[in-house]
Amino acid sequence: MQGDDWVIRIEQYHDWWFDNAVEFLGHLLERLGVDVVWDGGISFEPLDEDEVERLVEEIERLIEVKLKYPKESDETGVIEKKWRVYLPLTASNKRGDYKYKYLSGFLGKEPKLKKDIITLLLSDQLNGQKKKKICEICSKSTVLGLIDVTQGVYPVSNNNLESLNGVRSMKTSFKSCLLCNFLGYIEWLDRGIPFTWYMDKRGNSKTDYAYYLFPKIENIQDMHQFKKRLRDDILNEKKYSNVVPISNIKKERYLTDEYSLLLLLFEKMNENIKNLEKWDDLVCDEWAKLLIKKGELRYSYLEEIHIPQIERFKKIFEELLPYSDFVSHSFASPLKEGASKEIIQRLTKEDQYLMSKGIIMDDFKTFSKAFQIRQNCRLSTPKDALDYLIYTWRCKDGTI
Amino acid sequence: MVQFEQNEMETMKNSGQVLGKVADHYISDLYQLDRTRTAEEFIKQLKNICLRAISIGKKSDEMVYTKPLADLMDIINKHKENYDEIKDIVLVYATFYLGAIKYSRTRGD
Numbered sequence: 001m002q003g004d005d006w007v008i009r010i011e012q013y014h015d016w017w018f019d020n021a022v023e024f025l026g027h028l029l030e031r032l033g034v035d036v037v038w039d040g041g042i043s044f045e046p047l048d049e050d051e052v053e054r055l056v057e058e059i060e061r062l063i064e065v066k067l068k069y070p071k072e073s074d075e076t077g078v079i080e081k082k083w084r085v086y087l088p089l090t091a092s093n094k095r096g097d098y099k100y101k102y103l104s105g106f107l108g109k110e111p112k113l114k115k116d117i118i119t120l121l122l123s124d125q126l127n128g129q130k131k132k133k134i135c136e137i138c139s140k141s142t143v144l145g146l147i148d149v150t151q152g153v154y155p156v157s158n159n160n161l162e163s164l165n166g167v168r169s170m171k172t173s174f175k176s177c178l179l180c181n182f183l184g185y186i187e188w189l190d191r192g193i194p195f196t197w198y199m200d201k202r203g204n205s206k207t208d209y210a211y212y213l214f215p216k217i218e219n220i221q222d223m224h225q226f227k228k229r230l231r232d233d234i235l236n237e238k239k240y241s242n243v244v245p246i247s248n249i250k251k252e253r254y255l256t257d258e259y260s261l262l263l264l265l266f267e268k269m270n271e272n273i274k275n276l277e278k279w280d281d282l283v284c285d286e287w288a289k290l291l292i293k294k295g296e297l298r299y300s301y302l303e304e305i306h307i308p309q310i311e312r313f314k315k316i317f318e319e320l321l322p323y324s325d326f327v328s329h330s331f332a333s334p335l336k337e338g339a340s341k342e343i344i345q346r347l348t349k350e351d352q353y354l355m356s357k358g359i360i361m362d363d364f365k366t367f368s369k370a371f372q373i374r375q376n377c378r379l380s381t382p383k384d385a386l387d388y389l390i391y392t393w394r395c396k397d398g399t400i
Numbered sequence: 401m402v403q404f405e406q407n408e409m410e411t412m413k414n415s416g417q418v419l420g421k422v423a424d425h426y427i428s429d430l431y432q433l434d435r436t437r438t439a440e441e442f443i444k445q446l447k448n449i450c451l452r453a454i455s456i457g458k459k460s461d462e463m464v465y466t467k468p469l470a471d472l473m474d475i476i477n478k479h480k481e482n483y484d485e486i487k488d489i490v491l492v493y494a495t496f497y498l499g500a501i502k503y504s505r506t507r508g509d
Contacts, residue, residue: 390489
């Protein structure tokens with residue numbers, strides 16, 4: 001690269017969503033063979049026509065992989081691809097009797113239009129033009145117009161606040177530049193983000209929810225290395241989650257909460273990390289948890305997870321996989337006859353959440369709550385695994 | 401969080417086993433133990449459970465040893481400030497053993 005005039009530089013936002021998006025764009029460009037410099041953001045030479053075309057092709061491919069899932073049709077038995085409708089990306093429209101779903105925003109645009117937008121943003125066409133408008137996300141001036149920030153651009157945006165609270169005259173729209181809009185949308189295609197989707201088996205889709213976990217790493221180069229490992233060796237795209245349990249069970253299991261997802265992710269990382277001396281450097285202890293609940297509007301909630309003393313997992317993993325060997329084999333069991341299946345399922349889900357949360361957050365109090373007898377049900381767990389876990393956790397020399 | 405000695409852990413585990421046996425006959429004793437708010441209340445309830453254990457031994461053929469509970473009281477006096485953490489560990493084991501007793505009985509039936 002030959003100096004600042006010749007490179008496009010996208011700076012880090014210091015925000016959980018957009019930092020991951022910048023890293024993901026850098027990853028996509030590296031896949032195309034573009035030389036990317038990671039330094040407080042990403043820098044690269046303006047893309048030529050061929051590179052833009054290949055980038056659009058990659059985005060189109062990822063839309064199929066990330067935003068759709070295979071589902072067997074109840075009537076014909078044919079496997080069809082369905083949209084992940086819980087994401088705030090799909091909108092529905094009625095044409096006659098048929099209600100169809102389509103992608104909104106940048107991802108829903110025709111490939112040619114995508115190409116034009118990317119050419120405008122990532123080649124040097126805008127170089128030297130006078131910039132007037134200021135983006136409310138990146139605070140930078142732009143020559144192009146500003147666009148409303150929707151949940152597709154930033155999942156916790158309150159853009160539709162007026163429709164949520166019923167006061168239609170209340171306008172809280174944020175405006176963003178085209179680059180922030182583009183980055184926000186493509187982040188949904190990121191394969192380096194662990195997720196789990198819980199769908200009610202009885203077909204009550206209103207109780208659907210999904211958890212997405214975003215690593216919070218300040219140095220973008222470190223974040224790139226971390227997510228590269230996740231993409232290459234650990235995450236594996238499936239219908240309900242991209243973190244697949246280690247056991248050889250053919251049927252895909254539901255991970256019903258964020259802490260179980262995190263615990264299973266660490267187990268898989270532990271398997272993958274060969275050099276155990278660097279264990280705590282290679283595992284991330286700060287995460288942003290995004291919960292999306294499906295409804296007419298997609299409700300989204302954000303919470304930070306800070307894991308205390310992450311190095312303690314190294315010792316636990318030596319003998320036991322806390323999720324695969326223990327939490328996933330624990331279930332609520334009735335003390336007397338008469339407990340309904342729904343109660344047992346709900347208590348199992350709650351107990352697994354409490355156990356995983358207790359282990360992740362190093363909080364024995366939360367862990368022990370899972371063992372309380374509720375609604376005439378007690379928790380059934382594997383004894384050896386329970387012994388090992390409690391002794392390594394609470395005993396001075398940590399041995400049985 | 402307090403880290404306990406190996407023998408202390410063993411005592412808590414064995415106490416859980418005794419509590420599980422007593423709770424199999426008198427489940428409310430376990431609930432009351434869970435509801436205690438101070439170390440003194442906890443010890444008082446443990447003493448009640450000791451008496452229960454003796455009466456269970458007299459009524460049935462099954463002997464319930466109360467020594468682990470006496471040792472547990474010593475540990476609580478040693479870690480009075482952190483009695484809550486001891487309570488959590490003991491209750492985890494107690495519920496676990498109670499479940500195991502109930503399960504073995506249903507299997508036996």
